[in-house]
Amino acid sequence: MTDDIKTGLTAPQTIEAFSSRLADLSQGLPKRLRQCADHVAANLDRIAVSTVADLAAGADVPPSAVMRFCQIMGFAGFSDMQRLFRDAYAPALPDYATRLANLRGGARGGAGRLLAEFVEAGRLSLEGLTTAVDEKALERAVSVLSGAGVVHVMGLRRAYPVASYLAYVFEKMSVPAMLHEGAGRLDHRHAIRPGDAVLAISFAPYSEETLALVADARARNLPVVALTDHKASPLARMADPVLTVQEVDFGAFRSLSATLTMAIALAVAVGTARGTQG
Amino acid sequence: MTDDIKTGLTAPQTIEAFSSRLADLSQGLPKRLRQCADHVAANLDRIAVSTVADLAAGADVPPSAVMRFCQIMGFAGFSDMQRLFRDAYAPALPDYATRLANLRGGARGGAGRLLAEFVEAGRLSLEGLTTAVDEKALERAVSVLSGAGVVHVMGLRRAYPVASYLAYVFEKMSVPAMLHEGAGRLDHRHAIRPGDAVLAISFAPYSEETLALVADARARNLPVVALTDHKASPLARMADPVLTVQEVDFGAFRSLSATLTMAIALAVAVGTARGTQG
DNA sequence: TAGCAGATGGAATAAATATTCCAAATCCAA
DNA sequence: TTGGATTTGGAATATTTATTCCATCTGCTA
Structure with a gap:
């Protein structure tokens, strides 16, 4: 040669x-x-x-x-x-854990670097959202929720910011919605009436309270839309339109960028669907 | 077995x-x-x-x-x-740009399209975050908050999901923190003691309750870290390290991607700073 | 708190897989 | 054809990766 x-x-x-x-x-x-x-x-x-x-x-x-x-x-x-x-x-997942370890160990690099890492994780999550989105499920979720009387939103712990954001957007768009937060151990499930729908948000490890509310709604034959981390989650098995969102995690921490983006898109779609048809 | x-x-x-x-x-x-x-x-x-x-x-x-x-x-x-x-x-999917274009084009007006727009808005916001971040302010915020006794987090309306998320992450990282939510019109400002710090989140139009809490803390010479939309906001004028985040809006709605990313970076930085020094 | 069943981590081993090397085959030009 | 250069196949080896096994630990029940 x-x-x-x-x-x-x-x-x-x-x-x-x-x-x-x-x-x-x-x-x-x-x-x-x-x-x-x-x-x-x-x-x-x-x-x-x-x-x-x-x-x-x-x-x-x-x-x-x-x-x-x-x-x-x-x-x-x-x-x-x-x-x-x-x-x-498979875009770089494995070294996230080590990167965080480095940050912890080194301590220098500081907050700016940390921010850059989370920005990157957020961007990847958003990209993932476009690939993994199940458009069928999304459309179905919109139609279920826009046909419902009151939308009951529930999510605790890490999902709570998402739930409260959904409640906020629904309110802004005049969609009748109720946020169940389990504050004071009060149980508002009696507020769920025939014709309503439940929108449950939960990620591993799944909050019992959320699962209980969903089980209850299911038993009464009310539609349940789930926003969760994967199709096999306990929540997914009880819900019908199931929307899944994968967040790229950075060490032990997950941003909520993709989840919130899915949430706002859903809420706005529901709001406009209701607006145009009602 | x-x-x-x-x-x-x-x-x-x-x-x-x-x-x-x-x-x-x-x-x-x-x-x-x-x-x-x-x-x-x-x-x-x-x-x-x-x-x-x-x-x-x-x-x-x-x-x-x-x-x-x-x-x-x-x-x-x-x-x-x-x-x-x-x-x-299944083989690797086409690249991000293509997928986004498909999502945008598909089902005119549908939820998928909305999602695509919000994803894009989120990505732009995140990009903006890396370029516009004031690292000095960020470092200062970390040092103020990691030196504080209890971190008092407050944010209402659109800022509430951010506040609750911060409270969640602080809890996970064992940083003493308290979420002020104004539920039941209860006012917890007496819980703020010397040595504590306030982390306030607010965007236009700024919630009076948040501003009042900040004014109160200020009057007592407690440090206030602000997370807000621009440097001239009423909140910014009362706070010392001011972190600003610009969200790209789509229609009347803003996602919270950049804000939440800033929030988690801040919280994790504070958590690790406390962990390593204490 | 003793005793037990199950869970756990890691070291030892087995298996699969990649990689090198070289003798034999092939090709090509004179 | 012959010599030299290139290509080829496969056997030998190196490396990575999966798998098993057992001593130790943990949490529970009595």
């Missing part, structure tokens, strides 16, 4: 760069490497979850051919190449 | 089945296994590209706990469980 530039010294840093290098190379490649290139090009999205052996079998070449392929693409080896695809798919 | 039914004999064959078994189990699980369950539930989409060690680190448990978790879920081991997710692996 001549000292060709094609043994690129620099590995592609993005999927685009990868694809474009792939296109450049695939012409002048010997048979086996060409097979690799073709197979990889046709299965870009499976690289993240494949092994060398999988790829080799798919391309009908021995594993060592796949290794050579990775190297002429500029990577140190298959693992190195795979990392590109894994990272692209 | 007894021949419990909970060691499900059949492994889930689909992601749905997996989620639902997860929900069934997660109630009566010991601590470490519960941590695994929660972390897995919140990161379902990363299982396909994770290793046991990754998951263990994320859930903050030793690898062996993850193995036990896989087994009680009915799988032979981690690899067996991972296969389910690898087979169902």
Whole structure:
């Protein structure tokens, strides 16, 4: 082999760069490497979850051919190449825990740095919101809530700011709503009448009080809309339209950016739906 | 172990089945296994590209706990469980800009569109936060609050979710704090003692109750940290470290993304400052 | 508080997986 | 064809990753 530039010294840093290098190379490649290139090009999205052996079998070449392929693409080896695809798919979660540990240990860096981290977590959460949103569920939630008599909002602990914000927006938009906060251990569930609906917000670990209110509403056949962290949460199992929101957590702490954004969108949608039809 | 039914004999064959078994189990699980369950539930989409060690680190448990978790879920081991997710692996989604565009375009006027707009507003607000932040003021706020006896948090209306969130985080971090909410027209200002500090949150139009509390504290020479919308607000004029946050508004509504992000950063900074020095 | 069942962490081991290396095969130019 | 350069396959090795096992710890019941 001549000292060709094609043994690129620099590995592609993005999927685009990868694809474009792939296109450049695939012409002048010997048979086996060409097979690799073709197979990889046709299965870009499976690289993240494949092994060398999988790829080799798919391309009908021995594993060592796949290794050579990775190297002429500029990577140190298959693992190195795979990392590109894994990272692209799962944006940096793992080092958040360590970052917080650093902040705690070092103490310097201060509040400004901490703020920057939370801003980043918030941005990621918002991005995630656009990918993960279940539009069907969202539309259904809007229609359930805008058809209800009174909307009963409940959320405690970390979900309480969300609940109180929803109550605020509903009030501003003249949507009849009631915030159940469990203050003074008072139980207002008798205030829930036929025709009403419940909007429950809860994240792990789920507050018993919220679950109890939902169970109660469910027993009376009232519709329950849930805003929670995942589809398998105890809350989700009792609710019908289930809206899930994933917050990127930063150490032990989660911002509420995505959750509140979902909340305001829901509330405003309900408000306008009621306004235009009533 | 007894021949419990909970060691499900059949492994889930689909992601749905997996989620639902997860929900069934997660109630009566010991601590470490519960941590695994929660972390897995919140990161379902990363299982396909994770290793046991990754998951263990994320859930903050030793690898062996993850193995036990896989087994009680009915799988032979981690690899067996991972296969389910690898087979169902859906390739990385198009990038953020595209998704947002889709969401915006889809279902004219629908809730999805609203959500897209609020997401965008939130992101812009967060961007603004990093550029506009007054680090000096932030550092000062941290030092004032971490030196205080009790932190008295007050914010009403739109600022109330922020105040309640701050109270929540302070509690989690063992920072003595009190949330003044004006419920029942009760006035708790006598609870503010020398050595304490006030953290007031208010946006236009500024709540009288908040301003009154601040004026009172000021008259008694107690430090007041303000979180508000601009430096010339009535609140800002009475407070010393003033933190300002601009939210990008969409229509008549503002999200709270930037404000809450600032709030959590502040609270965590105060919590860690107290932790390390006390 | 003693005794027990279950839970836990970590070290030891097993298995899977990536990676290297080199002898053999192939190709190409004279 | 022959020599030299390139490509190829697979066996050997290194590395990472999963899995098991057991001593210790914890929380509970009696």
